[in-house]
Amino acid sequence: MTNGIANTQERRIREAGLAPYFENLFISERIGARKPEKAFFDYVAQHIPNFDRHQSLVIGDSLTSDILGARTYGLDSVWFNPQHQSNQTTTKPTYEIDQLAALKKIV
Template sequence: MGCQKPQREYFDLVCRTLGIENRSRAVMVGDNLGTDILGGNLAGMDTIWYNPGRLSGNGRVQPTWTVDRLEEIRAIILDGEHRQE
């Protein structure tokens, strides 16, 4: 592949492979701020940090949403829940 998370090129390749043209309609869900969330942010995607341990963030990488239960992801994606403040 030649690239990996959090490189933007990785997310570009994934989006091309999946046929995602409009990244405003895509969400990166991950449990790692330094790879999943940072990479999604760099690629211009909304991000959901799955944080079941309720760890404190590092202050540098800001997810669009943070959840501690998988059920919350459904509400965000399917029900159009607003961005966290």
């Protein structure tokens, strides 16, 4: 799930060698809605077979799009915060990590 221009986001995934690990890329430009909008998350939920909010986890580095969208939609969230920024918002992630390896303990 990403906000942004489809061609740019797809190129980044390919160049990072991550494309084989994804069945779908949910890109705001193609969906016609952006995170944290409910319409974005509705679209994603409708396009994942057997989607279950209780078995879903949003991982992101933006409190105002990733984490807020997840919380508003009733999903658990992980704020990836490698720079140890202070949270100046009222949005509270379910988890906070500073390195991706820490995801192993969560999932």
